[in-house]
Amino acid sequence: MAALMGGMGAPHRPVLLRETIELLGAARGGVFVDGTLGLGGHSEAILEASLDVRVIGIDRDREALELARERLARYGSRFHGVHANFRDIARVVEEANEQDVSGVLVDLGVSSLQFDTGERGFSFRHDALLDMRMDASGDEETAAELLARLPEEEIARIIFEYGEERRSRRIAKWIVERRERGEPIETTKELSDLVGRAVGYRKTDKVHPATRTFQALRIAVNRELEGLSEFVEEAIDLLQPNGCFVAISFHSLEDRIMKQTLRRLAGQCECDPRAPVCSCGARRAVEILTRRPLVPGEEEVSENPRARSAKLRACRKL
Ligand SMILES: C[S@@+](CC[C@H](N)C(=O)[O-])C[C@H]1O[C@@H](n2cnc3c(N)ncnc32)[C@H](O)[C@@H]1O
């Protein structure tokens, strides 16, 4: 593993690690589900917290899963890795013959492995085919395929909504013009050059102008926001009383879904107050443990820039 990681620098310290382990109550033992195993950093700390801990680690990325399996092999049968989408958590837990789940964690977004492996096409820092699929073994469309197929308005919507990019319509127009000339975007460099020219560099830019467009496409390719709320409900249904759910988000839309879903599951009705009956699905299933989301301190951010936009929300099953 050390050799495999060699070219990519040391793996990052998992985001908000101490807070996550404390909130999950891993030291009390039990079965924990890590829905976003990645390189297994959080899972390793959960396994270290007590000899009575077992972890089911899920990742849709086979490459990450293999590396995490190697890293966690020394825990033997206490760790069980599964290639799946965390949205299938109920099935995964059932197939692992577990019932009483003590805690569920998701640390959303891309891993440093995905981002730093140039050939996966997540980053404009490496020229590669514009792929961006977290599950490269599946038959989902790549980012290049999406850009070759979607109508201009849809490309603009994705870049605006998921990338919070003000110049989304101009970027989409340029992409579609190129495609109509018979030169569809195929590589990361083609896309970052196009966005750079469409948007231009401003002196105030702290990041490359293509950053927002790349983020937006990644979210669309991997359907990162779809079914997130339903996943949280299922995860909480699996928890035993007092079990905890912890979610770390990196995007405002993800964090908003987490916030609203947890509120609804804490029984806060969001219906129009004049409505005769509640139809939003509010029920009192959990107590929210983070009235405001936890964020990393300055020290963590300076060590790990990826932590900068992290927000952690947690709740306890009643
Ligand atoms: C930020 S990384 C997790 C890092 C991990 N906590 C660690 O300490 O190494 C996110 C991981 O979640 C995976 N992932 C994202 N969405 C997923 C989903 N819906 N189902 C399964 N895995 C997912 C990605 O493939 C990636 O490996």
Ligand SMILES: [Zn+2]
């Ligand atoms: Zn309601």
